[in-house]
Amino acid sequence: MIPLFNRYDQTPGEENVAAREIKSRLDNGERVNLLDVREPWEYETAKIEGAKLIPLAELDQRKTELDPNTELIVYCHKGVRGLKAVRHLKNCGFTNTKNLSGGIEAWSDIDPSVPKY
Numbered sequence: 590m591i592p593l594f595n596r597y598d599q600t601p602g603e604e605n606v607a608a609r610e611i612k613s614r615l616d617n618g619e620r621v622n623l624l625d626v627r628e629p630w631e632y633e634t635a636k637i638e639g640a641k642l643i644p645l646a647e648l649d650q651r652k653t654e655l656d657p658n659t660e661l662i663v664y665c666h667k668g669v670r671g672l673k674a675v676r677h678l679k680n681c682g683f684t685n686t687k688n689l690s691g692g693i694e695a696w697s698d699i700d701p702s703v704p705k706y
Contacts, residue, residue: 604672604675604676604687604688605668605672605687605688605689605690606662606687606688606689606690607690607695608689608690608691608695608696608698608699609699611623611662611689612696612699612700621660621662622641622656622659622660622661622662623637623639623640623641623661623662623663623664623689624640624641624643624655624661624662624663624664624674625637625640625641625642625643625663625664625665625693626643626644626645626648626663626664626665626670626671626674627642627644627645627664627665627666627670627693628644629642629644631666631693631706634704634706635693635697635703635704635705635706636693636703637664637693637696637700637703640664641654641655643655645665645670645673645674648674648677648678649677649681652678652681652683655678655683657678657681657682657683657684658684658685659685660685660686660687661678661683661685661686661687662686662687662688662689663675663678663686663687663688663689664688664689664692664693664696665692665693666692666693666694666706667691667692667693667694667695668688668689668690668691668692668695669692670692671688671689671692672688674688675687675688
């Protein structure tokens, strides 16, 4: 039996966006700016194609690599570091930044090519 929704399909809220929504946009050819705030070893283990890696510990020093005026979807393993990054970026003037609810773990649920770890 396939569940109609999983633990990551909850109402995303103001700072979160569901993995299914982002995957649908990518599948439709839309350009989505993805920021991975995990560590390099995590990125090598499982990643969303096209994502930019800036570990959370380096984000403050490297935020100038990002455009504060474009939409930015941030993710980590399960969503905690991603949400911290979103809040930090918003405090730094980024206006359209959201956390991928459930992180790469939620992405793995809808894209089996991305391994869980």
